[in-house]
Amino acid sequence: MHFDLTDEQESFRKVVADFARAEIAPHAEAWDRDHTFPVDTVRAMGELGLFGLPFPEEYGGGGSDFTTLCLAIEEIARVDQSVAITLEAGVGLGANPIFTYGTEEQKQRWLPDLCAGRALGGFGLTEPEAGSDAGGTRTRAVLDDVAGEWVIDGEKAFITNSGTAITSLVTITARTDVAGSGAAPEISTVIVPAGTPGVEVQPPYRKMGWHASDTHGLTFAGCRVPADHLLGQRGRGFANFLAILDDGRVAIAALALGTIEACLEQSVAYAKERHAFGRPIGGYQAVAFKCADLAVMAETARNLVYKAAFLKDAGRPFRKEAAMAKLYATEGAVTATREATQIFGGYGFMDETPVSRFYRDSKILEIGEGTSEVQRLVISRQLGLPV
């Protein structure tokens, strides 16, 4: 048994860390303040190969393992969660469903641009009335046999990467059983190209954090897409997105891990240099022990995240481990950012101090891609409990 990353994983982690420090960190505060979605940075990340990392080269991908993607997300999250979630959602929710369930033709059409960071995709699962209970989807797609088109009506809420200048598609879940036919409810996934008539991208939300990430509601009114835009088997939409979310949870956990590590690093540095009552604040156990706890949290989160990623790369079951990593690391990130803000005192409450942004950004981690409660449900069910 060993815990070492490969040389290539370490080398690439270093490249992404350098990139994050040079190209993202200096702008993070301004992007957050101005709610700027940094399209040029996304393109530069595309050139670095980040958006295509785990996909085969034939679609423009990098052919890496899943662990390498997690490392990249972790390194970017150390400086900016908004950019990290843009990457996580771009790969995990935009490209991954197409790669995993798409026909050869769908993959050829959509993946090269998504992998290159020239385009972004979104995944529309959540609705105003259905989030954790995603099976309660109300959006409907009705097949018009004559026209050979799906006709979509409904509404999606909080969809990441759905309204950027380079968004090329949003894959949505929709009921495809015929309404009033008495047939069993059936959920399928359909690819909706950006700009399709009948889909309206709502104005961006005003959010507590993730200001530089793109989030919109979408409304569908008589929106028509060709019948061959069905993604995966009809009726398999529910099972398919559950599998997609397993991957996503590990990736979100990696993002949370980067945040915890950044809190640790910045808190320790500050505790050494900030003086109060004649000594560095790190000389008081109240502060030093917070740092010690952050270090334990970072180590534990790292082990959970890398273990889950390892299991996925090894082709072994990882649903429980993904839920555990997501649960622990995201709740850890909320705690870590709160404690780091405390260590920074009044400066911690100021926008110019990165941990203040990290604090605002972290709360969503306990909510998106399955709330903490949902993770506990998944874990409980894996324990065989009848919840």
Added chain:
Amino acid sequence: MNVVVCVKQIPDPADPGALEEDHTLKRTGKLILDESDSFGVEMALQLVDKAGGGDVTLVSMAPNDETSGLRTALAMGAAKAVLVSDPALAGAGALDTAKVLAAAIGRVEGADLILAATESSDGYTGTVPEQIAGVLDLPSITFAKHVEVADGTVSVQRQTELGYDQCESPLPAVVSVTAGVVEPRYPSFKGIMAAKSKPVDQVTVADLGIDASAVGAAGAGQQIVEVTPAPERQAGEIIEDDGEAHLKIIDFLDGLKVL
């Protein structure tokens, strides 16, 4: 067009350095690509790209068969490398290094242009590129901030204190590149994977036909006798303004003969 880039692999400047007993820098840990050399690598890649064909070959001399720094430059896009690694080279001075690198460059077929950084970030002698040109009997242009190649001629904007000189030389030639003149690309993941299998021609001093006793500490013709820390900066003189401070400042400046 084929470009050779001399690259140095150095201890990570982010880690505190340490000295050996003979006062030379400890080079036992993992070595990385000297940032100064990333500019030459980038420039070479751009020149070859512009020329529409050819290869970038790296040449490096480093202890302990070190290739980590080379892999970084290979991941950026260089095609192959020659590495000279030989215990006999410990303690080599600038001229020995130039002789060894010149011999290594000789192993690269059809080199049209040889690039190097003006100076390394750890040694700072700033003499190796010119010495290589001397050993190879090639023209040398230093401090390049812009390089163009056309019709067997290299045109260089040579950085000066006031601006730049426009220089030209027939190829092949040795050109030293100043830091910051191009934006080195980040190696992509594909680049890193590809670099794993790019050829590194690893040779010893004997392979280069050089007499081991003529290079390294034995042949350096120099010795580092002593290393002392730079003196700490002294606290400045504080003049309290009692209404006459300006006179004291004038006296001070007068003493410096700057008035």
